[in-house]
Amino acid sequence: MHTVGYLYDPIFHAHKHPNHPENSDRLESIMGLLIERGVLGDLLPLPFMAATPEQLCSVHRASYISALKQLSLQGGGMLEPSTYVNEASYDAAAMAAGAGIAAVAAVLSDKVERAFAFVRPPGHHAFADHGEGFCLFNNVAFAARCALDEFGLRRVMIVDWDVHHGNGTQDIFYEDPHVLYVSTHQMPLYPGTGRVGDIGEGAGEGMTVNIPLQPGIGDAGFASVFDEIVCPIARRYEPELILISAGYDAHWRDSLAGWRYTLGGLNVSLGGFARMAETLVALSEELCQGRVVGLLEGGYDLEVLSNGVLNTLYVLMGQTDNVSDPLGPYTGREPSVDHIVNRVKQVHRL
Ligand SMILES: [Zn+2]
Numbered sequence: 335m336h337t338v339g340y341l342y343d344p345i346f347h348a349h350k351h352p353n354h355p356e357n358s359d360r361l362e363s364i365m366g367l368l369i370e371r372g373v374l375g376d377l378l379p380l381p382f383m384a385a386t387p388e389q390l391c392s393v394h395r396a397s398y399i400s401a402l403k404q405l406s407l408q409g410g411g412m413l414e415p416s417t418y419v420n421e422a423s424y425d426a427a428a429m430a431a432g433a434g435i436a437a438v439a440a441v442l443s444d445k446v447e448r449a450f451a452f453v454r455p456p457g458h459h460a461f462a463d464h465g466e467g468f469c470l471f472n473n474v475a476f477a478a479r480c481a482l483d484e485f486g487l488r489r490v491m492i493v494d495w496d497v498h499h500g501n502g503t504q505d506i507f508y509e510d511p512h513v514l515y516v517s518t519h520q521m522p523l524y525p526g527t528g529r530v531g532d533i534g535e536g537a538g539e540g541m542t543v544n545i546p547l548q549p550g551i552g553d554a555g556f557a558s559v560f561d562e563i564v565c566p567i568a569r570r571y572e573p574e575l576i577l578i579s580a581g582y583d584a585h586w587r588d589s590l591a592g593w594r595y596t597l598g599g600l601n602v603s604l605g606g607f608a609r610m611a612e613t614l615v616a617l618s619e620e621l622c623q624g625r626v627v628g629l630l631e632g633g634y635d636l637e638v639l640s641n642g643v644l645n646t647l648y649v650l651m652g653q654t655d656n657v658s659d660p661l662g663p664y665t666g667r668e669p670s671v672d673h674i675v676n677r678v679k680q681v682h683r684l
Contacts, residue, residue: 339446341433348422356468367640382436384428427470434477458500491573496581499528521546552601555671582633582642586664601664
């Protein structure tokens with residue numbers, strides 16, 4: 335069995351809102367299932383602290399950090415129509431950023447082989463100068479910055495399988511040659527970015543790999559995307575660390591993707607998420623001594639979310655026999671993914 339660390343703090347529950355899909359019940363359901371299944375005892379709890387002001391400034395503008403702190407100190411409010419802040423949100427977000435940093439530090443200093451951070455608020459829609467889409471600080475960006483700045487890595491790969499495009503993560507590293515950002519996301523859907531032709535700029539040209547998927551794509555499509563794009567591009571890049579922006583809202587039962595678009599959602603199953611995790615773990619074994627760190631992003635159906643995280647942890651631990659899918663696969667028809675796979679391969683010369 336592999337040593338897997340986890341990062342969790344009760345402060346993450348204090349960022350909450352009476353009527354919002356990104357709420358404290360998400361993490362409560364995850365921790366509840368992990369306790370029920372007795373999984374936490376097989377994992378190593380990793381200590382961590384809130385990101386320091388200096389660390390926060392490595393990803394975000396000082397003006398945004400202080401404005402967010404001020405808003406939280408005043409009792410909170412809305413950053414934009416979908417993103418709330420309460421009195422605990424600044425502290426929770428700074429801890430979530432700190433968790434990303436500590437997760438990477440633990441893996442790169444060989445304290446654990448792999449790690450997963452159960453963080454809220456999520457991060458991949460947070461830009462250097464503003465938060466949006468339920469996100470305040472960009473947790474996976476802190477994880478990448480830690481690897482680059484504190485451990486001297488030169489090639490970090492982020493795989494973002496959340497149903498939404500990680501527009502904040504893309505923007506933060508758009509001109510950075512040291513971070514390969516690969517995102518699968520539904521299109522059309524919020525935030526509307528992540529076109530195939532957006533590949534990075536300047537020294538970062540080619541380092542952003544967007545794979546926009548039409549509604550209805552499920553396990554078969556994701557298997558093709560991972561086999562034909564994610565794996566070959568990882569082997570070409572040879573990352574020294576793989577980070578996963580792990581959202582579970584591409585599941586067929588997650589309704590948030592259909593929230594504003596009645597065409598509604600991707601159709602990944604719990605087994606499909608587990609296979610994606612297996613593929614990334616295998617890639618990390620092949621390319622970077624098994625160094626892989628997952629960070630929680632979205633996922634709004636509580637049964638999907640908790641079982642999705644549980645399965646990911648089983649995969650990280652090497653206990654793939656324990657992976658289960660109580661909800662089963664999507665039973666409808668799945669559109670072909672060939673067209674988009676071919677376009678991405680062409681644009682990135684795969
Ligand atoms: Zn999402």
